[in-house]
Amino acid sequence: QVQLQESGPGLVKPSETLSLTCAVSGGSLSSSHYYWGWIRQPPGKGLEWIGGISYTGNTYYKSSLKNRVTISADTSKNEFSLKLTSVTAADAAVYYCATGQHLDYFDYWGQGTLVTVSS
Amino acid sequence: QSVLTQPPSASGTPGQRVTISCSGSSSNIGSRYVYWYQQLPGTAPRLVIYRNNERPSGVPDRFSGSKSGTSASLAISGPRSEDEANYYCAAWDDSLSAVVFGGGTKLTVL
Numbered sequence: 001q002v003q004l005q006e007s008g009p010g011l012v013k014p015s016e017t018l019s020l021t022c023a024v025s026g027g028s029l030s031s032s033h034y035y036w037g038w039i040r041q042p043p044g045k046g047l048e049w050i051g052g053i054s055y056t057g058n059t060y061y062k063s064s065l066k067n068r069v070t071i072s073a074d075t076s077k078n079e080f081s082l083k084l085t086s087v088t089a090a091d092a093a094v095y096y097c098a099t100g101q102h103l104d105y106f107d108y109w110g111q112g113t114l115v116t117v118s119s
Numbered sequence: 120q121s122v123l124t125q126p127p128s129a130s131g132t133p134g135q136r137v138t139i140s141c142s143g144s145s146s147n148i149g150s151r152y153v154y155w156y157q158q159l160p161g162t163a164p165r166l167v168i169y170r171n172n173e174r175p176s177g178v179p180d181r182f183s184g185s186k187s188g189t190s191a192s193l194a195i196s197g198p199r200s201e202d203e204a205n206y207y208c209a210a211w212d213d214s215l216s217a218v219v220f221g222g223g224t225k226l227t228v229l
């Protein structure tokens with residue numbers, strides 16, 4: 001069973017870069033069976049897909065975030081990462097990493113990590 | 120404003136069948152699979168229905184999904200107190216080239 005664990009700063013200053021990492025266990029980033037994604041959820045609100053990366057390294061981003069987002073994978077560490085630049089208060093959310101056998105769904109999720117944006 | 124439209128709330132008793140609707144368009148539900156996630160308070164979402172009507176291992180058979188045209192539904196037959204949660208529908212959207220979610224429906228078991 002795949003397990004995911006997010007890590008990174010819980011507090012980011014406005015205009016700075018949010019960086020999170022998702023450690024993968026019980027599965028391999030290079031496995032042809034999985035896609036790896038990031039989803040966020042502002043406090044009290046719904047889910048928002050940020051983007052994902054395939055086992056071939058192809059990346060997919062939500063268009064409204066595309067200019068600020070980078071998702072990358074480090075197969076040697078079996079982890080993948082999210083970078084979101086120029087953050088504002090609107091980027092404050094619980095950030096989840098997740099994986100599924102196709103890009104459009106997720107059957108394993110991390111527990112989520114809360115990111116606050118404040119000076 | 121979510122791309123997929125869900126009612127904000129739903130309720131039912133253990134003896135009832137509760138359904139949650141999800142309305143989309145031809146670029147998402149109309150041409151793609153629909154997925155449903157359950158999110159208990161303070162926890163990560165959990166996939167309960169995939170590919171319109173399939174249940175992952177471990178999901179009780181009281182959960183079922185259906186799709187017709189540009190709409191989909193999640194049904195819970197005889198909901199239990201442990202089913203009280205927010206439920207989200209999701210699908211790939213070909214126009215947006217993105218996964219889109221519904222706004223979520225809070226289920227209350229009376």
